[in-house]
Every structure is written in C-alpha cells, then in structure tokens.
Amino acid sequence: MIEQISIDGVASYTGGAAVLSELRSVNFIFGANGSGKTTLSRVIAKPETYANCAVSWAGRSPLQCLVYNRDFIEENFTARMRGIFTLGHEDAAVLQAIEDLKKDIDDVSNTIRARKHTLEGPDGNGGKRKELHDLNTNFQEACWKTKLKHEDKFREAFRGVLNSRANFADRMFAEFESNSVDLKSQDDLETRAATIFADVKLRQDRLPDIPGSEIVALEAAAILDKRVVGKEDVSIADMIKRLGNSDWVKQGLGYFHQNGDCCPFCQQTTDDAFRHDLEAYFDETYQRDLDAIAGIATAYDEHSKSIIRQLDAVLLVQSEYLDRPLFEQTAEALRTKLSLNAQHIGRKRAEPSVKIILEGVAATIDTLNAIAAEANQKIDAHNALIDNIVSEREKLISEIWRYIVDEAKLPLEAYKTARLALTNAISGLTTGIAAKERERNEKSARLQELERQVTSVQPTVNAINSLLDSFGFRNFKLATAHEGDRFYTVIRSDGSEARETLSEGEKTFIVFLYFYYLISGSVSESGITTNRIVVIDDPVSSLDSDILFIVSSLIKKLFAKVQEPASTLKQVFVLTHNIYFHKEVAFDPKRSGGERRNFETFWVVRKKDDYSVIEGHLHNPIRTSYEMLWQEVRNENRSMLTIQNTLRRILENYFTILGNMDKDKIIDKFVGQDQQICNSLFSWVNDGSHNAYEDLYLACDSTTVERFLAVFKQVFAVTEQSAHYDMMMAPR
Structure with a gap:
C-alpha cells in the first residue's frame, strides 16, 4: 500500500x-x-x-490504483460503458484453484517484499546495499587517513590516486590482495624515496636520419650532362647545328603550327617538305629525353620537400644533446643547395641542349646525420639511465605499498571479511528475488487463465440493477450492449437510451455504483484478483x-x-x-x-x-460546521482571506440564529469608542464576506486581523457569553 x-x-x-x-x-x-x-x-x-x-x-x-473522481465520471459515463468482469459461481473447483493461487501469489509477493526490505531497506536506500555502502565509505575514510599520514614522504608512490578517496582505497585493497614483495623498514623507504623521487626525468625520442640516397642518385643522372638536340640526318639539321639554336627552334615549332605553316618570324610560306623536315628533327628520341628531364625535376622536388620536412622535425625536438647551432647552420646550407639545384633542373627543362652540373648534397646530408648520430648516442645513454631509474621507482613504489598495507593489515582483513559476507548476501538475495519474481509471473499467468474460464460481465449488471431497484430507482437501469455483451449502456424501462436524460444526482449515483463493483472486478477477463x-x-x-x-x-x-x-x-x-x-x-x-x-x-x-x-x-x-469555524479562529496560521467570513458565520450562528440577538442589540452593549470598534467589526465581516472591498480603505493585514479578533472576543464578554468563547477557543 x-x-x-x-x-x-x-x-x-x-x-x-x-x-x-x-x-x-x-x-x-x-x-x-x-x-x-x-x-x-x-x-x-x-x-x-x-x-x-x-x-x-x-x-x-x-x-493497481482505482480512483473515483470527476475524471473517472467523464471517462466512463459514455454511451458504452466497459463491462465489469467478475468471478462466477459455476465451477467451485476452479474458484478454489483461483483462491489458492491468489494466496500463493500473495505469499510469494510477501517473500519478495521481505527480501527487498533486507536487500534495500523500506525506502530503497537501506538494507544490505546500504551496509555495503557504509562499509566502503568507512574503509575509504580509514585509507584516506593513511594517505594523509604518509603523503609528505611517499607522494610519488601515491600518484594517480591522490585526489580520490575511492580510488586510493581500491588501490590499497588491491595491493593488500596481491603485493608480496619483501617488507622494508620505513627508514629505508624514506631514504631511497628522497633520492629516486628527487628528480624525475622522462625518456627522450631518438632523432631521425635525413634520407639522401635517392636525391644523390638523381644528381648523377646522365641526361643532365647531355645536350638534347634533334635528329641530325634531316636537311635542316646542319643549319640548326651551325646556329646552335635547337631550343629556340623547338619553342618556335608551336607558333609555326598555329600560323598555318608560315614562318612565325619572316611570315614566308613554307612547303610540305620543310614542315616534314622540321617535325622529323624533333623525333621520338628527343621527346623521351624531354620526359626524362621532367621526371627528374618532379622527383627532385618531392625528395627535396621530404628532406626539408625531416630537417624541420629534428629542429622541433627540444633535446639538450643536439648541437643545435651546428645542425641549423648545416641544414641551411643544404636548403640553399637544394634550391640552386632546383633552379638548374628548371633551366635544363627550358633549354634541353644545355649541360648542367648540380651541387652535390651528399656530404652535407652526411654531416647532418653525423650530428644527429652523436646526439642519439647521448640520448641512448640518457634513456638507459632513465630505464634503470624507472625500474628502481617501480620497485620502490611496490615496497612502499607493501609497507602501507602491512601497517593496516588488521583493518584490511576485517574489511575483506565483512565485504565478502555482504557481497555474498547481496548476491544471494538478488538471485532469490529474481527466482521468486519468475515464480510469481508463472503463477500470475496461470491465474489469468483460470479467471478467463469463470468470468462474466452479467453479474455486475444484475447486482447494480438490483441495488437501484431496492433504492427506488426504477425508471432506468443498466443493460449489456450488443457487441459481444462486453459493454453496458443505461436504458429506460422501455429500452430507450437514458444517458442524456438522467439528472446530475442519478448520473453520479450510477457511475459510483459502477465504480463500486469495479473494485471487485476488472474491465478485462483477467486481473480480477489483482x-x-x-x-x-x-x-x-x-x-x-x-x-x-x-x-x-x-x-x-x-x-x-x-x-x-x-x-x-x-x-x-x-x-x-x-x-x-x-x-x-x-x-x-x-x-x-x-x-x-x-x-x-x-x-x-x-x-x-x-x-x-x-x-x-x-x-x-x-465535528460540525460550527466547530470547524472555531477551529479556523484557533489556528495561528489562519487565512487572512477567509477569516472575515468565518467571524461573520460564527456571530450569525450563535447570536442571530441560536440567541435571537441581532447586531444592533450587541452593539448597544458597548459604549464610547468600544461601540465604534464593535460596529466596525460587524461592518468589516459583512463587507469582507459579501463584497470586494477596496484595499484603499481597509488593508487586510495581520494587525487588522488581530485588532478585530480582540473585539470579537469582547462581544462574547459583554453579552455574558465568555464561557462559550473560552470553551470553543480551548486547545483541541
């Protein structure tokens, strides 16, 4: 519930x-x-x-919640009200089986509830889970005290768990379970920690080599030292050779074709033989040599860029072992040579007949690699030292944790025992609850099948109609609709629809009766015994x-x-x-x-x-409405918005209705200023309860309420009714 x-x-x-x-x-x-x-x-x-x-x-x-309110009335008082299935009485054996199953389900539910209570407490925040949580919390606090005790000396050993109680406790318990190194004294550990933890250095990456074999091979390409000219057995070859202008002729060949076989320089018309000789001069061999030069230019550019990237990568490394000034000077010389060679190759592409010689970069690259190799020897020595320190650090850290857990051996053993007991209990309860829930589901499914065998909507119709008749409501009743007899409708004695003509009281009453019988039934063939x-x-x-x-x-x-x-x-x-x-x-x-x-x-x-x-x-x-009015007056947290009407109703009930004493006679009991106050009281309560008075003339605040409550009390005093006032104001 x-x-x-x-x-x-x-x-x-x-x-x-x-x-x-x-x-x-x-x-x-x-x-x-x-x-x-x-x-x-x-x-x-x-x-x-x-x-x-x-x-x-x-x-x-x-x-399951069944709620009768105006929402229920609006939802259910329709042309077709869903039929209410209830258990019949035809098969006593099935009914007994239903009753037995219902009892079994309740017993299983009680068992589940009891186990959940043990597991999680009444509100889901207690039980064994809470005990385990509290055990872990207390253990974490105890471990944290150990951390605070040794943090100054062994801080490096605690790195990674310094800022979390839970993580520190987990590490401490894990070390307790697995750490089996030899136990060292605290003095020995502190002495070694002062040295090994003093200056923590990191490993350094080795410097990469500068690749040079590919670009050196390009520098030796024979095509660069070859005069690339056209075919020499054509008629114009001697002229071109004598003038030494084959590159100039090659460039003009394109203009010759664009100018309709007219010489682009003298504008004279040439014959087919001249055009044939000109094209034959620059044959396939000439074109292959041009392609070879272009390929060298592209490859040289790519390898140059790769070398420069490697140089930049080395210079980005902040290594104390690199002779940076010498490396930067040599690297700049290499960049200069690569740039000059790129210009030479560009000239060779423009003038194939020219021989070029490239600046050799092999020696410069070797110098750079030698500088890097010298730095790498020192880096390797540094890393070997660091590796040894790392090994010593790991060994020392393990020994420190061994000392820490040995110091807290008894609490750790107690925690381990308690945690094992609680985790086993939680596991057992969880498994047991799951098994019982499966059992309950199986029994519930069987119960639904049995309910379907003996349920009907007709008994509810009969019961409601019998009740209506016994109370004198004979001009309307319930009847089953003609849709599988699973719905109800409200009809008159002649069988006509009555829903729209019922009074508000009749409508409310019949819907309440419908709800009342729904409490013991269901709108489906199962779920009746839920x-x-x-x-x-x-x-x-x-x-x-x-x-x-x-x-x-x-x-x-x-x-x-x-x-x-x-x-x-x-x-x-x-x-x-x-x-x-x-x-x-x-x-x-x-x-x-x-x-x-x-x-x-x-x-x-x-x-x-x-x-x-x-x-x-x-x-x-x-008690009574009159007692309720006095209860509002007694309440110190009374509403200032309704106290006006409350006082008026008390005065009317007691003095006017019961005492036959009107307000004028009561006011006459007062003299002087008290009479004015009393008159104001009667005016106020009537004004506040029947009219929306303007706050401009009277602000209903706590001071006003207390003033008139005092006069209200005096009314009973001057009319010799103080005993009644005292009785009604007495604490209940």
Whole structure:
C-alpha cells in the first residue's frame, strides 16, 4: 500500500511540498471545494505525470490504483460503458484453484517484499546495499587517513590516486590482495624515496636520419650532362647545328603550327617538305629525353620537400644533446643547395641542349646525420639511465605499498571479511528475488487463465440493477450492449437510451455504483484478483441525503473488506468536502475517546493564503460546521482571506440564529469608542464576506486581523457569553 504522498508544484500546491506520511489502510481527507482534493487524487492515479510529486509504496511495490473522481465520471459515463468482469459461481473447483493461487501469489509477493526490505531497506536506500555502502565509505575514510599520514614522504608512490578517496582505497585493497614483495623498514623507504623521487626525468625520442640516397642518385643522372638536340640526318639539321639554336627552334615549332605553316618570324610560306623536315628533327628520341628531364625535376622536388620536412622535425625536438647551432647552420646550407639545384633542373627543362652540373648534397646530408648520430648516442645513454631509474621507482613504489598495507593489515582483513559476507548476501538475495519474481509471473499467468474460464460481465449488471431497484430507482437501469455483451449502456424501462436524460444526482449515483463493483472486478477477463487500492473523491457532491446514507454504507463495507488479510483491497482513501457525509462515513462506535484507530488516518486540506496545505490529526477533526469555524479562529496560521467570513458565520450562528440577538442589540452593549470598534467589526465581516472591498480603505493585514479578533472576543464578554468563547477557543 501507499506509505507516503508528497505533492509540490502542481495546481494550488505551490507553497512547498505537502506531505501525507505514515498512511494506513483507511485514510480520511477533508477539505473545502477548491482546496486541492482532486489534485491529490490525480497524483495518486498517475504520479509519473507530476515531476515534483512522489508516491512511496510499501516495499516499493506499486499496486493497481482505482480512483473515483470527476475524471473517472467523464471517462466512463459514455454511451458504452466497459463491462465489469467478475468471478462466477459455476465451477467451485476452479474458484478454489483461483483462491489458492491468489494466496500463493500473495505469499510469494510477501517473500519478495521481505527480501527487498533486507536487500534495500523500506525506502530503497537501506538494507544490505546500504551496509555495503557504509562499509566502503568507512574503509575509504580509514585509507584516506593513511594517505594523509604518509603523503609528505611517499607522494610519488601515491600518484594517480591522490585526489580520490575511492580510488586510493581500491588501490590499497588491491595491493593488500596481491603485493608480496619483501617488507622494508620505513627508514629505508624514506631514504631511497628522497633520492629516486628527487628528480624525475622522462625518456627522450631518438632523432631521425635525413634520407639522401635517392636525391644523390638523381644528381648523377646522365641526361643532365647531355645536350638534347634533334635528329641530325634531316636537311635542316646542319643549319640548326651551325646556329646552335635547337631550343629556340623547338619553342618556335608551336607558333609555326598555329600560323598555318608560315614562318612565325619572316611570315614566308613554307612547303610540305620543310614542315616534314622540321617535325622529323624533333623525333621520338628527343621527346623521351624531354620526359626524362621532367621526371627528374618532379622527383627532385618531392625528395627535396621530404628532406626539408625531416630537417624541420629534428629542429622541433627540444633535446639538450643536439648541437643545435651546428645542425641549423648545416641544414641551411643544404636548403640553399637544394634550391640552386632546383633552379638548374628548371633551366635544363627550358633549354634541353644545355649541360648542367648540380651541387652535390651528399656530404652535407652526411654531416647532418653525423650530428644527429652523436646526439642519439647521448640520448641512448640518457634513456638507459632513465630505464634503470624507472625500474628502481617501480620497485620502490611496490615496497612502499607493501609497507602501507602491512601497517593496516588488521583493518584490511576485517574489511575483506565483512565485504565478502555482504557481497555474498547481496548476491544471494538478488538471485532469490529474481527466482521468486519468475515464480510469481508463472503463477500470475496461470491465474489469468483460470479467471478467463469463470468470468462474466452479467453479474455486475444484475447486482447494480438490483441495488437501484431496492433504492427506488426504477425508471432506468443498466443493460449489456450488443457487441459481444462486453459493454453496458443505461436504458429506460422501455429500452430507450437514458444517458442524456438522467439528472446530475442519478448520473453520479450510477457511475459510483459502477465504480463500486469495479473494485471487485476488472474491465478485462483477467486481473480480477489483482491487489489494489481505492481512492474515492467527493462521491456525494450532487446527491441527496438518502443517497448520501447509501453511499456511506457501501464505502463502510470497503473499510471492513480492507481489514481482511486475504482481500484484494489493500487501502482506501476517502476525500470529501461534505461535513455530513464525512461524519457519516467516518463514524465508528468502536473509536474510543475520539482517538483514531490503528488502521486509519485523518487529514485536512486547506488553503493558506493562496496555496494548499495538508494537516494530519490524531483524531477525527471534523465535528460540525460550527466547530470547524472555531477551529479556523484557533489556528495561528489562519487565512487572512477567509477569516472575515468565518467571524461573520460564527456571530450569525450563535447570536442571530441560536440567541435571537441581532447586531444592533450587541452593539448597544458597548459604549464610547468600544461601540465604534464593535460596529466596525460587524461592518468589516459583512463587507469582507459579501463584497470586494477596496484595499484603499481597509488593508487586510495581520494587525487588522488581530485588532478585530480582540473585539470579537469582547462581544462574547459583554453579552455574558465568555464561557462559550473560552470553551470553543480551548486547545483541541
């Protein structure tokens, strides 16, 4: 069942969380219209839709909620009301099997609840899981004290777990489980730590070599030292050779073709033989040589760029062992040579007949690699030293942790034993709960099958119609619709549709009866024996006194049913604004001294200023409407917005109706200034309760309220009714 309800940030609940706690099987909630009762019923029905509200279930096991409020009326009073399936009486054996299965399911559910209680506590934040959490927390704190004790001397050994209690404790326990190095003394460890941890250096990467073999091979290419000219056995070869202008002729060949075989320089027309000789001079051999030169130019450019990237990479390394000035000077010389050679090769491409000689870079590259090799020898020596230090550091760190865990050996062993016991218990409970939940699911599936064999919607129709007839409602009744007889409709005695012609009271009554029988049934063929809670919100809002008595009698039967251990009804909430209905439904002759019984709670929902509050009571707080008025006066947190009307109603009830004394006679009891105050009091309460007075003339603040409450008391004194005032103001 529900143990606690918290409502906040919805509708009129804006003044902080309103909480109903320590709820029991039967819970009475009284409140005026607009105080927030329906909101409460809606939160119970669908708590997941209200972000700031919470419904806490016993054992954290939610039950089915059946909520009767105006939402239920609107949703269910339709042309076709869903039929209510109930168990029949045709097969006693099946009914007995259903009863036995229901008992088994309840027993299994109780076992699950008990195990969850042991595992997680009543609110999900306790139990064995909480014990394990607390054990780990205490262990972490103890380990942290060890860390603080030795941090100054052994800080480097704790690197990586210095800023986390959990991580430090995990490391300490892991070392306790696995560290088996020889135990050293604290003095020895501190002496070695002062040396090995003093200057922590890192390994350095070796410098890369500068690749040069490919570019050196390109420098030796024969094509660079070759005069690339055309074919010499054509008629114009001698002229070109004599003039030494083959490169110039090659460049002009393109213009010759563009100019329609006319000489681009003298503009004379040439014959076919001249064009043939000119093209034959620059044959395939000539073109292959040009392609070879172009290939060398491309390759030389790529290898040059690769070398420069390597040079830049070396210079980016911040190594103390590199002769940086010498390396930078030599690298700059290499860049210069590469740039000059690129220019020479570019000239060779433009003038193939020219011989070129490239600047040799092999010696320069060798010099750079020699400088890097010398640095690498020193880096290798440095890294060898670091490797040895790393090894010594790792050994020392392991020995320090061995000393630390040996110092805390007994607490560690105690923690290990306790943790093992708790983890085994948690594992066993978790496995057991899962097994019981599978068993419950299997039994529930079997129960649903049995329920389908003996359920029907007709018994509910018969029961409701019988009840209507016994109470004198003979002009309408329920009937099954003609859609598989799974729906109800409201009809007149002649069979015509009656839903639209029912009075508000008749409509409310028949929907309440529908809800009342739904409590023991289901709108499907299964789920009839599901455990559930019931919320009934203002069931007599539009009903007369006769029906009020009928409804209260039916609800009282639910109170008896909820006390039966085998009942599917586990909890009832009754909310109302009607004092007479509340007195009737809450009446219990066995309630001694007004104190509530051990299965019930009483609550009052009221507006404080402009937000709703909920107050719990140890006894039924509702006596009569007159007593309720005095309760508001007694309340120190009284609403300044309603106290006006409260005082007026008390004066009218006691002096005018019961005492037959009008206000003028009461005012006449006063003299002088007191008479003016009394007259002001009567004017104020009537003004505040019947008219929207303007704050310009009267501000309703706490000082005003207290002033007129004092005069209100004097009214009883001057009329010799102080005894009544004292009795009604006495603490309840």
